[in-house]
Amino acid sequence: MRSLLRTRTRTPMMAPLVRDSALVWLASGVVGVSFGAIAVAGGLPVWVPVLMSLIVYAGSAQFSAVGVLLAGGGPVAAAATGLLLNTRTAAFSLAVADVIGGRGRLARFLGAHLVTDETVAFTLAQTDPVRRRAAFWVNGxxxxxxxxxxxxxxxxxxxxxxDTAAYGLDAAFPAVLVALVLPALREDAGIRQAAVLGAAVALAVTPAVPAGVPVLLALAGLLVYGRKRATA
Incomplete structure (x- = not known):
């Protein structure tokens, strides 16, 4: 009886989460098509982008790593580039640690693998802890x-x-990510200040550093936000 009640209470919650996640899934699939096409069109065998997506599962890092490979760089250089870009997920993991923690080791491992910009943004947009946990797994x-x-x-x-640019596929992910973070920017002045600082840092260093590094340096905005939260 108790399990039946749980099922009935979860069903109305899941439907809106699936509906709201559908746009993110669609954008992910579209950009995934562009990644697979670029990799194979550049000369890589089909299994390379497919296996990389299953094991690495990091869109921007995968694009960068494949770009290095197609430009003639070796596997070590490609892996280093991907790791550099993906270090930002360490901060994301801290933001959802309460969501994926407290369960079995396998669940924590899977949850860590599912941490992405979009999933974390979608999860943190939920106010209720139960809904936040469900949102992470549904979206992820x-x-x-x-x-x-x-x-x-x-x-x-x-x-x-x-030629993904001809179809506008390269703009799908950024557009969806902006749509996800806008509610948080409207509601929290601290987040807005951190975002402005991070954007300013990224724009300032873009001409002088390799691609991907501005995104990492933009995380400096989180330090300001963290200090304000600690003193509040």
Whole structure:
């Protein structure tokens, strides 16, 4: 009886989460198609982007790593570039530690693998702790499935979709991410100040540092936000 009541209370909560996550899943699949197509059109075998998406699962890091490989760089340079870009997820993991913690080791490992910009933003947009936990797993698992399905489709399509800019596919993820963070920016002045500081730092260093580094340096805005939260 108790399990039946739990099922009934979870069902109305899941439907809106799935509905709200659908746009993110769609964008993920579309950009996944572009990634698979770019990788294969550049000369990599189909299994490379597919396996990378399953194991690495980090969109921007995957694009950068494949870019290094296609430019003639070795696997070590490609891996280093991907790791550099993906270090920002350490901060994201701290933000959702209460969501993926407190469970079995396998669940924590899977949860850590599902941490992405979009999933964390979607999770933190929820106010209720129970809804936040459900949002993380619904959005994270769906995003993982959509991304890998898109990558496989793009890899199989090969060079037919190689020019992703012509279709506007390269703008899909940034647009969705902006839509996700806008509510938090409107509601919290501290987040707005941190975002402005991070954006200013990124813009200032962009001409002088390699691609991907401005994103890491933009995390300086989180230090200001963390200090204000600590003194509040």
């Amino acid at each position: 698992l769906g995003l993982f499935a959509a991304w890998n399905t898109g990558v496989l489709a793009g890899a199989l399509a090969g060079s037919a979709l190689g």
